[in-house]
Amino acid sequence: MTKSFLGAGLAVIASMFAAGTAHADITVYSAGPGSLIEKMAAGYTAKTGHKVEVFQATTGKIMARIEAEAANPVVDVLISASWDTATDFAGRGWLVSYTSPNAEKVPAALKTETAVAQGVSALGIVWNPNSGTPKPAEWEDLAKPEYKDLVNLPDPAQSGASFELVAALQAAKGWDLFKGLHANGAAVAGANAEALNPVLQGAKAAVFGAVDYISLSGKAKGESVEVIFPASGTVVAPRPAMILKWSKQQDEAKQFIDYMLSDEGQKLVADTYLMPARSDVKANRPLMSDLKVMTIDSASVYSKRKETLAEFNGIFKAGQ
Amino acid sequence: MKSNGISGASPMTWLATAGLIVVVAVPFVFIILQGIFPQLGRGSLAAPLTHLPGLFDDTRLWRMGGNTVLLGLSVAILAALFAIPLALARALFKVPFALFWDVALLVPFMIPPYIATLGWIMTLQPRGYLQQLVGFNLSGFLFSLGGMTFVMALNTFPLVYFALSRTIEAVGSRYADVGRVFGASPWKSFWRITLPLSTPGLVASMLLVFSAAIEEYGTPAALGRRAGFDVLVTEIDLRVSDWPVDLPGASIFSLLLVLLSLAAFLVQRWILNRRSYVTTGSKPQHKEKRPLGKFSLPVLVLFAIVTFLATVLPLFAILSTALSKTISGGLAWNNLGLSNFSSISGNSAGALKALSNSFLLGISASLLTGLLGAVSAYVVVKTRFRGRNILDTMTVLPNALPGVVVAVGLILAWNFPGLPITPYNTPFILLLAYCCILLPQPVRYTTAALHQIGDNLEAAARVCGASAFVAFRRIILPLIAPSLVTSMLLVFAVATRELVASLLVAPVGMQTISVFIWRQFEQGSIGLGMAMAFVTIILTTLLPLCLIALLRRGGMVAE
Numbered sequence: 001m002t003k004s005f006l007g008a009g010l011a012v013i014a015s016m017f018a019a020g021t022a023h024a025d026i027t028v029y030s031a032g033p034g035s036l037i038e039k040m041a042a043g044y045t046a047k048t049g050h051k052v053e054v055f056q057a058t059t060g061k062i063m064a065r066i067e068a069e070a071a072n073p074v075v076d077v078l079i080s081a082s083w084d085t086a087t088d089f090a091g092r093g094w095l096v097s098y099t100s101p102n103a104e105k106v107p108a109a110l111k112t113e114t115a116v117a118q119g120v121s122a123l124g125i126v127w128n129p130n131s132g133t134p135k136p137a138e139w140e141d142l143a144k145p146e147y148k149d150l151v152n153l154p155d156p157a158q159s160g161a162s163f164e165l166v167a168a169l170q171a172a173k174g175w176d177l178f179k180g181l182h183a184n185g186a187a188v189a190g191a192n193a194e195a196l197n198p199v200l201q202g203a204k205a206a207v208f209g210a211v212d213y214i215s216l217s218g219k220a221k222g223e224s225v226e227v228i229f230p231a232s233g234t235v236v237a238p239r240p241a242m243i244l245k246w247s248k249q250q251d252e253a254k255q256f257i258d259y260m261l262s263d264e265g266q267k268l269v270a271d272t273y274l275m276p277a278r279s280d281v282k283a284n285r286p287l288m289s290d291l292k293v294m295t296i297d298s299a300s301v302y303s304k305r306k307e308t309l310a311e312f313n314g315i316f317k318a319g320q
Numbered sequence: 321m322k323s324n325g326i327s328g329a330s331p332m333t334w335l336a337t338a339g340l341i342v343v344v345a346v347p348f349v350f351i352i353l354q355g356i357f358p359q360l361g362r363g364s365l366a367a368p369l370t371h372l373p374g375l376f377d378d379t380r381l382w383r384m385g386g387n388t389v390l391l392g393l394s395v396a397i398l399a400a401l402f403a404i405p406l407a408l409a410r411a412l413f414k415v416p417f418a419l420f421w422d423v424a425l426l427v428p429f430m431i432p433p434y435i436a437t438l439g440w441i442m443t444l445q446p447r448g449y450l451q452q453l454v455g456f457n458l459s460g461f462l463f464s465l466g467g468m469t470f471v472m473a474l475n476t477f478p479l480v481y482f483a484l485s486r487t488i489e490a491v492g493s494r495y496a497d498v499g500r501v502f503g504a505s506p507w508k509s510f511w512r513i514t515l516p517l518s519t520p521g522l523v524a525s526m527l528l529v530f531s532a533a534i535e536e537y538g539t540p541a542a543l544g545r546r547a548g549f550d551v552l553v554t555e556i557d558l559r560v561s562d563w564p565v566d567l568p569g570a571s572i573f574s575l576l577l578v579l580l581s582l583a584a585f586l587v588q589r590w591i592l593n594r595r596s597y598v599t600t601g602s603k604p605q606h607k608e609k610r611p612l613g614k615f616s617l618p619v620l621v622l623f624a625i626v627t628f629l630a631t632v633l634p635l636f637a638i639l640s641t642a643l644s645k646t647i648s649g650g651l652a653w654n655n656l657g658l659s660n661f662s663s664i665s666g667n668s669a670g671a672l673k674a675l676s677n678s679f680l681l682g683i684s685a686s687l688l689t690g691l692l693g694a695v696s697a698y699v700v701v702k703t704r705f706r707g708r709n710i711l712d713t714m715t716v717l718p719n720a721l722p723g724v725v726v727a728v729g730l731i732l733a734w735n736f737p738g739l740p741i742t743p744y745n746t747p748f749i750l751l752l753a754y755c756c757i758l759l760p761q762p763v764r765y766t767t768a769a770l771h772q773i774g775d776n777l778e779a780a781a782r783v784c785g786a787s788a789f790v791a792f793r794r795i796i797l798p799l800i801a802p803s804l805v806t807s808m809l810l811v812f813a814v815a816t817r818e819l820v821a822s823l824l825v826a827p828v829g830m831q832t833i834s835v836f837i838w839r840q841f842e843q844g845s846i847g848l849g850m851a852m853a854f855v856t857i858i859l860t861t862l863l864p865l866c867l868i869a870l871l872r873r874g875g876m877v878a879e
Binding site: 027029032033034035038053054055056057058060061063064065067068069071072074128130155157158187188189190193194196197198200201202203204214215217218221222223224225317 | 438441442445446447448459541542545546548558560561565567645646647648649650669670728731732735736737745823824826828829839841842843844846
């Protein structure tokens with residue numbers, strides 16, 4: 001029996017070895033949505049003939065992998081869901097300076113010397129019209145008695161965009177908004193998808209500050225959700241694409257950025273209900289010009305990240 | 321048990337040692353090094369131990385440690401309460417439809433815990449399936465320590481059920497019958513003979529449940545955070561996946577988990593070593609099972625209730641979600657559709673490739689851990705190899721390592737600069753991760769079985785001229801085969817659905833089942849994720865069943 005086990009084991013392993021070692025020309029680590037990066041990689045390969053290997057995970061998981069790999073890195077191009085990554089990596093001197101010829105129509109706020117946005121998501125109130133609650137219009141509405149125990153917040157510790165929203169709203173309106181939400185039974189519920197699921201089924205009526213593109217594509221599939229961008233303003237989360245300085249395929253990596261910003265690449269972005277980075281590409285959703293964007297001074301906001309999160313947790317952990 | 325084993329088994333000893341070093345020691349050593357040298361990931365040994373004082377001042381470390389122990393104990397006890405009556409009935413009596421119940425209770429193994437938990441949430445939360453069907457919800461119960469314990473115990477109690485019913489079958493009712501002949505009442509012979517002899521199986525499996533509970537991520541993350549009940553694993557994951565990433569802090573928290581699991585392991589060893597549990601000393605025994613008589617109905621009802629909670633209800637939630645066109649449409653006939661399943665058969669987002677990847681990995685992992693686990697357990701229990709205590713410790717270590725930590729250890733170890741050949745960024749790294757995480761299963765099961773085999777059988781073979789290897793293959797292996805095969809099936813089931821390590825170390829461009837499901841959830845396609853989960857559960861249940869049927873025909877597994 002042992003022999004047959006061994007034989008079978010070796011055969012299986014050998015077959016996996018043969019299957020798994022195709023050499024990649026460039027390696028892209030990307031935050032979701034997975035379908036976007038897969039289509040983008042396929043389109044790039046069709047256009048240039050270079051192969052792309054993709055690793056897709058949350059921004060946090062990607063960072064953990066890059067951190068653990070730091071001694072012997074393999075990633076060539078990184079697409080994060082948080083602009084903070086671009087600032088941080090530029091500070092460490094990990095990025096290559098590159099300005100794509102296709103980046104001309106990308107607004108100045110969405111590009112630096114070392115990073116350029118792939119697309120942009122915005123945060124909004126995601127509300128289930130079947131929940132039997134009135135349609136909210138403003139952030140403060142969700143602290144009203146109609147929404148008692150019916151509101152979820154994504155955890156700002158787990159989502160960079162949620163953190164920026166908390167910081168921006170706190171600067172504009174103070175902590176009372178969040179104290180009111182907590183008093184009204186709002187719950188902090190994991191990352192974005194975790195906060196959204198109960199709203200789809202109707203356990204909750206609304207998410208306070210959800211990433212918009214997931215809900216917009218859900219709505220397109222027939223889910224009963226609406227995304228509301230409050231008139232008082234919201235934050236946007238540009239998704240920076242960067243070339244890492246240790247990349248041995250910098251030319252191919254630059255071509256990937258070019259393709260990402262081409263008409264074709266930006267259309268793929270628009271098709272996933274993200275805002276395209278280029279201002280001249282159309283999309284079937286509200287764009288930057290339709291939203292009131294609250295700007296934050298990221299340097300000072302991120303230097304106080306720990307304190308802000310501690311204050312936030314103090315409000316929501318109290319009395320649990 | 322006093323070891324009066326047979327020396328001279330050196331090839332097996334070498335195999336066990338080498339295997340354990342590669343699979344367990346290498347990633348573990350790198351986690352310790354990371355705990356000491358915060359800059360290790362960049363290949364530097366600078367500033368050792370500078371981050372430690374801050375960590376130990378943090379009261380959260382101790383609070384979460386306490387929560388972790390509390391959760392582990394609650395789950396182990398509740399799982400045993402579910403399992404013991406069923407296992408006793410199954411092992412000692414002729415339970416009607418026994419095979420059917422075995423299959424039905426196998427299914428919870430195959431349901432990934434994070435999927436089961438999501439199923440429970442979608443069933444019990446306000447406006448969930450329970451409320452849509454009968455008009456009330458149990459969300460208050462679900463999001464509490466009690467709810468978490470309940471969900472996790474339902475997921476893990478089959479570990480105890482199968483281990484205990486196999487052990488009691490091996491003990492058989494013969495010893496109890498001897499007690500009866502000497503005048504003991506049925507209860508007395510049960511308490512004084514059957515139960516004590518079943519202790520290895522019970523304790524070993526409860527230890528596995530405890531260890532599984534303290535390193536489980538999905539359920540505490542989904543339920544515990546809402547209940548304000550933080551455990552070590554969720555904190556480790558936060559430190560690993562929250563930018564700025566804190567690998568040194570995560571490794572310190574992991575080492576605390578390792579200590580907890582080692583403590584559980586020492587308790588088990590202490591119980592096992594107090595006396596001998598040898599019950600297989602000579603010819604095979606006839607296993608006579610008694611009829612249940614007037615207890616047939618209550619026992620059947622008990623099996624039915626537990627099966628409903630552990631198997632039927634989660635499957636119902638998964639299937640209804642998979643068959644819903646939209647989640648917000650709820651349980652309505654006009655919301656029913658097969659679009660999610662047709663997406664999978666249409667290989668949308670690489671679904672079919674993910675299935676075949678995971679099955680290959682699961683089969684390889686169960687073969688490798690089965691071989692390494694059986695050999696290691698044999699060396700530890702039956703030889704006088706001096707380092708066997710170290711080997712024993714290495715086999716239990718992975719119990720204490722959460723998947724996320726194993727993953728980080730593997731990356732640190734195998735992505736170290738200057739290695740001439742490395743499994744990193746090939747499917748082998750996933751295989752190594754699964755082998756490391758799951759090795760304790762075959763080891764624990766075969767150890768419990770080996771404790772019941774007297775040394776005289778093997779000695780007789782050696783006297784008759786068999787080599788150590790032949791004696792192992794012809795005598796020991798057939799006797800431990802039922803336990804070994806059970807544990808290998810468990811490895812297969814868990815490896816095909818492992819999530820946390822897979823997310824981190826999956827080579828670029830490769831998806832496993834769990835990674836596929838997780839990406840669907842992340843993008844809000846819950847229905848597609850649940851459809852994939854359902855397909856996986858069916859396949860991982862049917863595949864081992866076919867295998868068992870084949871093996872039975874070949875006489876490899878006892879009835």
